Amino acid sequence: MSIQLFGRWHLRVDEAVHTWENRFRVHGAASGDGTYPPTVGLEVTADGAAWNLTAEHRESATSPWKPSDMMIDPGPLDRVDVRAEIGAEDPLPSRDFKDVHWDARFLDGTLYEIPVRPFAVRTTDLFEMPDGIFETALRTYYLGVRVVNRWGLPFGPDHVLDVSAASRAELASQGITVLDAWTQSELAALGQVQRGTGIVVGALNPGNARTVYLKVDVGDAAPRKHEVEFVLRNAAGMADPGNPARFVRKQIFVSRTTVDPVTGEIVSEVQEGTLRVRLREVAIDTRNGRRARHRCPPPRKRRGRESDLDQLRRLLQELLDGRPIDPCLVKELLDCGCGPGRSDDPHGPSDGRFCYDPFYAIPTRFDYTVTPREPYAGQYGPIPFDDPWWKVLLLIIAAILLIAGMLSEAADVAYHDEDLVIGGLGRTIRDDVDAALCVLDTDRTLGFGQVLDARSDEDNQNAETALDGTITVAATIMPVAEVMALLADSTTPTAQLEVFKSGATTGLTHGLISGFTATAFTRSDGTSFTIPQLTIGPDPAFGENVSAPGDSGSVWVHRATGRPVALHHSGRDDPDSATASFLEDVFSQLGVTL
Structure with a gap:
C-alpha cells in the first residue's frame, strides 16, 4: 500500500529494522521523485499537489519487489506545521511498523485558501446577490466563503472557520455585526454544523474546496469595501493559535440604497460612486408582491438602554419565581436590544404606514445618472472599460427592489398594479x-x-x-x-x-x-x-x-x-x-x- 501526501514534506529515515531487503519510492511529486534505500539519516524533500510514498521489500535479489504495509500517525493536529510518523512493515509476525520508519514534517506552512471574494446570500431564499455585494437595505445575509484545503492532511470535524475576534471588533466599529445565532433549520438548509461561534469545515481533502456560510448584519455599514479576517481553528485545541497561516484577510463589498425624498429617485452608493435611478415602469412579481405588504407595528417608545435591561431582568426573575409574565414583552425587549430589522430602522422597507418584505421587481423603463467619486477627464473616461460598478448596482436594484419601502414617489409608479392597489x-x-x-x-x-x-x-x-x-x-x-x-x-x-x-x-x-x-x-x-x-x-x-x-x-x-x-x-x-x-x-x- 502507499501513503498519499499533499504539498511539501521533508522525510527523514530515523529507523530501519528489517530482515529482508527494503527500499522506498516517491512518485507522482513535482520534485523529489525517485527510489531510495532505507538508510538511517537519509533525508528526502518532496513537493506536489498530491504524491505517494511507497515502501517495498523482496526476499532475495532475484525476487520481485512487493509493497509493504504502511501507516501514518499525524500526531496531535494542533499545529499548522504537522510532524507525523510514517512506518512500513514487511509481512512478518511483529507488527511494529519499524522495518522502515520516517520522521515526516509538513513544510508548506499553509493551511487554507479563500480563492474568491466572500459573497452575500439572502437568508430568505438563498439568492446570491449580484456580484456578491452586500446591500444594506436587506441588512442580514449569509456570508459565503469558499475554502480550499492547502494543508498536508485532510480537514476533519475539529476544523472550524470563523471571523477572528479582532476582525469582529473592527467590523462592529464599521457598522457590520457578525451574528452567531443560528436555528437548526438554517443549519440544516445549508448542510452545516455550528461549533462555538464558527462553522465546521468538515472532512475536506487537500486540494478540495467547500463553501462555508457565516452570518452578518450590514444594515449600518458604510457603502465601501470592508476587510474581513477569517481564522481556521482546531476546536480540539491549538498549540499555535497565532500562526499566520490560520488567518486570511478578504474584502467584502457593501452598497447602500435609499430614496431621495425630494426627487423620488433611488440612490445607490458604493465606494466608486453613486447611481441615481428614476423609475418609469416596473414589472412586478405580483404573487409575492401581494403578500409582501403588511401594516407596520406602532413606533416603539424610546427607552434608555439601562431601563430595557432592568425591565428584562425583572420579567425573567418573575418567570423564575413562577409568576405569569407577558412573553411578547420579553421578545420586544430582546428585539429592541439586539434584533435586526428594527421597526425604527431608517433604511428598512417602510413607507410609514405599511412595511414590505422583498419581492422581485424588474425595472423596464427608467432614467439613471452615474457620478464617479473620482472625476475623470474627457468624454468617455475609464468607467465603461473598467469595473462596471454602476451596472452591478442596476442589477442589485432589480434583484432586491423593496418597492414601497425604498421608493417614496416612485412607489406610486410601482404599485399602480391592479393586483396590489385597492x-x-x-x-x-x-x-x-x-x-x-x-x-x-x-x-x-x-x-x-x-x-x-x-x-x-x-x-x-x-x-x-x-x-x-x-x-x-x-x-x-x-x-x-x-x-x-x-x-x-x-x-x-x-x-x-x-x-x-x-x-x-x-x-x-x-x-x-x-x-x-x-x-x-x-x-x-x-x-x-x-x-x-x-x-x-x-x-x-x-x-x-x-x-x-x-x-x-x-x-x-x-x-x-x-x-x-x-x-x-x-x-x-x-x-x-x-x-x-x-x-x-x-x-x-x-x-x-x-
Missing part, C-alpha cells in the same frame, strides 16, 4: 371599525352587489356558484342584533352560521360565525376596538384557511341569505380565525348608505 383612498376610521372609503379598482371587487367566485388559477376551488364566475349578494346587510340572536340560540343550525368571503390573497374561503369580542381590546398595531367585533372560525366542511394577510377589506357574506355581514380586518394562525367589524357599525361610523 384604489383611491377617501375617509378613514382606524379605531373600532378599522375601515376606509375607497374608489375601488381591485380585480376582486365588481361592486357592492357582486363579488368574484373561486378562480381556477387559485388554491381554493370551492366555488359558491361556478368556478371563475361571480356571486350576487343581497342589497341589505345583516344587522348586529340578528347575528347576536343566532349566537345566543343554542339550537341555531350550523347552516345559519356559515359565511364566505372573496379575499385578495386567499380567494374565496368559507368560515363559521363563532362568537364576538365582549370586551375592549387593542391590536398589536395599536388599533383599539371598544365595540364588539365578529369572530369567524374555520368551516370543517371545506378544509380551508379562514384568511391570510392581504384579505383585509373583504366582506363576509351570510351563505343562507346572501346578506353581507362584516368587514374583515385581521386574522390569526393559532387558532385559525378571523376578526371583522359588523357592517352596520362600519356604515354608521363612516356615514354610508345604500
Whole structure:
C-alpha cells in the first residue's frame, strides 16, 4: 500500500529494522521523485499537489519487489506545521511498523485558501446577490466563503472557520455585526454544523474546496469595501493559535440604497460612486408582491438602554419565581436590544404606514445618472472599460427592489398594479371599525352587489356558484342584533352560521360565525376596538384557511341569505380565525348608505 501526501514534506529515515531487503519510492511529486534505500539519516524533500510514498521489500535479489504495509500517525493536529510518523512493515509476525520508519514534517506552512471574494446570500431564499455585494437595505445575509484545503492532511470535524475576534471588533466599529445565532433549520438548509461561534469545515481533502456560510448584519455599514479576517481553528485545541497561516484577510463589498425624498429617485452608493435611478415602469412579481405588504407595528417608545435591561431582568426573575409574565414583552425587549430589522430602522422597507418584505421587481423603463467619486477627464473616461460598478448596482436594484419601502414617489409608479392597489383612498376610521372609503379598482371587487367566485388559477376551488364566475349578494346587510340572536340560540343550525368571503390573497374561503369580542381590546398595531367585533372560525366542511394577510377589506357574506355581514380586518394562525367589524357599525361610523 502507499501513503498519499499533499504539498511539501521533508522525510527523514530515523529507523530501519528489517530482515529482508527494503527500499522506498516517491512518485507522482513535482520534485523529489525517485527510489531510495532505507538508510538511517537519509533525508528526502518532496513537493506536489498530491504524491505517494511507497515502501517495498523482496526476499532475495532475484525476487520481485512487493509493497509493504504502511501507516501514518499525524500526531496531535494542533499545529499548522504537522510532524507525523510514517512506518512500513514487511509481512512478518511483529507488527511494529519499524522495518522502515520516517520522521515526516509538513513544510508548506499553509493551511487554507479563500480563492474568491466572500459573497452575500439572502437568508430568505438563498439568492446570491449580484456580484456578491452586500446591500444594506436587506441588512442580514449569509456570508459565503469558499475554502480550499492547502494543508498536508485532510480537514476533519475539529476544523472550524470563523471571523477572528479582532476582525469582529473592527467590523462592529464599521457598522457590520457578525451574528452567531443560528436555528437548526438554517443549519440544516445549508448542510452545516455550528461549533462555538464558527462553522465546521468538515472532512475536506487537500486540494478540495467547500463553501462555508457565516452570518452578518450590514444594515449600518458604510457603502465601501470592508476587510474581513477569517481564522481556521482546531476546536480540539491549538498549540499555535497565532500562526499566520490560520488567518486570511478578504474584502467584502457593501452598497447602500435609499430614496431621495425630494426627487423620488433611488440612490445607490458604493465606494466608486453613486447611481441615481428614476423609475418609469416596473414589472412586478405580483404573487409575492401581494403578500409582501403588511401594516407596520406602532413606533416603539424610546427607552434608555439601562431601563430595557432592568425591565428584562425583572420579567425573567418573575418567570423564575413562577409568576405569569407577558412573553411578547420579553421578545420586544430582546428585539429592541439586539434584533435586526428594527421597526425604527431608517433604511428598512417602510413607507410609514405599511412595511414590505422583498419581492422581485424588474425595472423596464427608467432614467439613471452615474457620478464617479473620482472625476475623470474627457468624454468617455475609464468607467465603461473598467469595473462596471454602476451596472452591478442596476442589477442589485432589480434583484432586491423593496418597492414601497425604498421608493417614496416612485412607489406610486410601482404599485399602480391592479393586483396590489385597492384604489383611491377617501375617509378613514382606524379605531373600532378599522375601515376606509375607497374608489375601488381591485380585480376582486365588481361592486357592492357582486363579488368574484373561486378562480381556477387559485388554491381554493370551492366555488359558491361556478368556478371563475361571480356571486350576487343581497342589497341589505345583516344587522348586529340578528347575528347576536343566532349566537345566543343554542339550537341555531350550523347552516345559519356559515359565511364566505372573496379575499385578495386567499380567494374565496368559507368560515363559521363563532362568537364576538365582549370586551375592549387593542391590536398589536395599536388599533383599539371598544365595540364588539365578529369572530369567524374555520368551516370543517371545506378544509380551508379562514384568511391570510392581504384579505383585509373583504366582506363576509351570510351563505343562507346572501346578506353581507362584516368587514374583515385581521386574522390569526393559532387558532385559525378571523376578526371583522359588523357592517352596520362600519356604515354608521363612516356615514354610508345604500
